[in-house]
Amino acid sequence: MQNRKLGSQGLSVSAIGLGCMGMSDFYGSSEEKTNLAVLAAALEQGVTFWDTADMYGPWTNEELLGRFFRQHPGARDKVKLATKFANMRNAGGEFLGVNGRPDYVKSACDASLRRLGVEHIDLYYQHRVDPQVPIEETVGAMAELVAAGKVRYLGLSEASARTLRRASSVHPITALQSEYSLWSRSVEAEILPTCRELGIGFVAYSPLGRGFLTGAIRSRADLEASDWRLNNPRFAEENFQLNLQLVALVEQLAAARGCTPAQYALAWLLSQDQRIVAIPGTRSEQRIAENAGAAALVLDGAELERLDSALAGIEVHGSRYPKAAVSLLEGDTPELG
Structure with missing residues (x-):
């Protein structure tokens, strides 16, 4: 597993990380024994950049990682641990809004440290801009x-x-985490150039289109009734079959390279910039190994150009979040004072 630098302050992480959200929330049921085995497999594969948040569960995802660290002495020293604050939920999972007030920042961090059972957090994000x-x-x-x-x-x-510019004037920002994949490319217009200009690394979440780009999801019936994706516009019945055109293209290109669709999609992402890392989520040891293998797959300039030409003829149908959450994407804040 290759490492990549995020930002210019010295943080180095595995090019393929692990998004831990789905182990505790949003994507249907899970089993703790399996989740712990997946974390162990990630460590073995060199997938050592782990991403969680206090809202996942809520709170239970951080607690899961805390149990893993207690059960595996020495593991914490090998992992670059990222967590987030700002999205507030109650014990029933209801979303209560976004909180970026200074007093909440500090109390949220202390609570995350307790749940994770660690002395420090390597990368601490504001999950959404207040x-x-x-x-x-x-x-x-x-x-x-x-x-x-x-x-x-x-x-x-x-x-x-x-x-990003305003935040960087207060303290160096090491990384921006936003959705980026073959079916979510809006960051290419302004966000990525700004990150390059300011020396900010980029962490791509949902780099496999919430699992869609792997080809493993062929219909809405493949998802559990409790799966959040059933409420995502891109998974809506009227969009689902249309979006399979993109999956077919990725499957075709992957077959030509002798890799899986997931590996091809991740390799494409890593080829965009050396300061980009990906954090696909999974609850499968097999997928951990598959995703890790993408770091060794190199797509040259000619292949990337052919892919861009093919993508130009494919439209992605549906917004990437339900309407209620769209206002919090690429968020801005009021002026100081």
């Missing part, structure tokens, strides 16, 4: 966590280019 709180105030509080030794590096998720 539209009511100037980003300078939120990042100022996050910077105090760095000074206190509770956090090593800072990140934002789904922030606008303007917000």
